[in-house]
Amino acid sequence: MIARYIYTLIFYLAIPLVMIRLFYRALKSPAYWPRIPERFGVTPSPMLHNSIWVHAVSVGETIAAVPLIKQLQQRYPESSVVITTMTPTGSARVSALLGDSVFHVYSPYDLPVAINAFLKRIQPKLLIIMETELWPNTIYACSQRSIPVVLANARLSEKSAAGYQRFGPLTQPMLGALSKVVAQSQADADRFLALGLNSAQIQVSGSIKFDISISETLQDQSRRLKDHWTGKGKKLIWIAASTREGEDATILRAFEQLAERWPNLLLLLVPRHPERFKQVAELSRRAGFNTMLRSSADTLSEQTQVIIGDTMGELLLFYGCADIAFVGGSLVDTGGHNMLEAAAWGLPIITGESNFNFAEISQLLQANSALVTVNDSESLAEQVGLFIDSPEHRSETGDRAKAVIASNRGSLDRLLDAINEFM
Template identity: 30%
Template sequence: MYWFYNICLVAYWILQIPVLIYRLIFEEGFYDRLKQSAGVMPTPTLEKIAYRNAIWIHAASVGEIVAASPIARELKRRYPNEMVVVSVVTATGHRMAQRIIPEADGHIFFPFDLPVITSRIVRIVSPKVIILVETELWPNFLRFAWNQKIPVMMMNGRISDRSMKRYLLINRYTSRMLTQINRFCMQSAVDARYIISMGAKKDRVTVTGNTKYDQIYAEVTEEEKKELRREFHFEDTYPVLVAGSTHGGEEEILLHTFKKVCAKYPKARMILAVREITRAPAVKFLVRRAGFSVIRRTEMKNTEEDLSPQVLILSLIPL
């Protein structure tokens, strides 16, 4: 079965070549990200984490990084001399990891799940244990860890109804992967039941809740709130709606609702934080088409556009 997966994976990346070229030209920082995912780490990172038997935490993107933060923080508190490496898939996840998991000794991009690349990076990191946040199941990565006798744990495990239906289609393959994971810490009893039905051994499954609720967020003072309002050119007298981590298709619903809000509160404002920052230009076009004035936060200092827009798009994760 692995040979079929690898053929499909190679075919996928061949088909992605035009997209990769486009992103290399137009997306800032994509070259460095692509190079890391292809197995070539920056020299400073390599010198810091190579062959140090790190605790490797893998979290795909922003949501998983938020869930991973309390885990990394507690590990460094209990085992201050252990090296912790955090890997991500997306650029936004990488920036978020650097921001909210400063305790980690290294932040890297997860390697493409091709045997030669995966084996190279796993050998370099040489982890003593691997922690997968939520449901990051990469066949070659898990297989190589299993062959190297590296313990693997799933933390904050979650299986949606939609994912469950997909996994059941390849249940024979999925159950084999799950035997390579030593412990499953699931968010709820439903998630535990799902992972067991997918092939996980019952005695390896525990319900531990959602680690996102263990996250410690900084409090925002009244003065900081006033400073943000000044920066965004928002007045104190009207309501501000905040929509965070929006996906494609959700902005249309939000804009339709915002029209109703504006009918009652004409000076209302909305802040949109899109989940994928690369979608910001498209979302800006969508907002304009809906009839609202709009600006991206990154454009506010160098623009002649309306500096008191009805909709503000957050298109940058500050560090």
């Protein structure tokens, strides 16, 4: 209790710095401006009652949550679904994939005044937190109101577990207030147990990210866009997706080596965060590449070499246009991003060596010869070149990735059964 009070006091004292950071981010990404009040629990929502609150931090968690949310809407039509995210990219995915079928706002900060105002507004009967977004005051406020809290599709890397362990007096009461933890793997479950979670609170279901589905509409959209970009198959597309700062220069150096041998190769470069779109486009131009923005009205020409994916909510569409995928956040020490979207399209997948956020998925893909790891521009160019050189190798590797998806489905049903205990 004392640890949570100290944490709360520090958070309140940090509010001026938080506001400066918000204003700074809003200058770089104007989408932040009109929604700053949501961070403090001030929402435009009507008063709700017995809603289901689903919290997903950003893009990956949001995409994973969509099949779950659709099932919740079918099973419990009397309950409105409220989904909160923390980033503009996550928000864009909610709008693109769920539209007006849910009420969406940014998650309030973990301050009692903000959380209490938000809970009063939406009156949830259940909070479902995707993966590992644990906030002491939010969980405490729910427990005080007898609102069950389910940690769904839960994962906990060794690095994150070590961080929580350092704050044991804060972590243990928070974990004790959780109603259920539905973990992706036994390794994740073991880390939660080592932090003090009661074994009766946890079960292993597998990752619901394996339950990804690609609609026929999206498949048709991808085919049309790919035909447009490649002149109906005259070019190959290498996608470098969800790249982080520090990776783009490496990718462009690799592309420079590849373009000398395969001038018809297109690089589709998709930065993770929207505030970096223009920066990455300029980096590509300075490297000497004919560069086009996806959002621009410019027509793709024979000379176009790099397309910057500078739109929100289209990554799954972009994967459908690609022939080879590199998944970012893995050449820098950020732990990687979700590889299963590329796998669902049957793409051969390359990543860097930093994949601790998706350790089990990475190991599973590697064990099935569906994932290749690299560590610099030379090894990246070499692996992409091998896939370009051999359509058979490309196809077989992609098929193995798709087979991993198919053989690991079913986690969503197990998660829904666990949630049903609290409905």
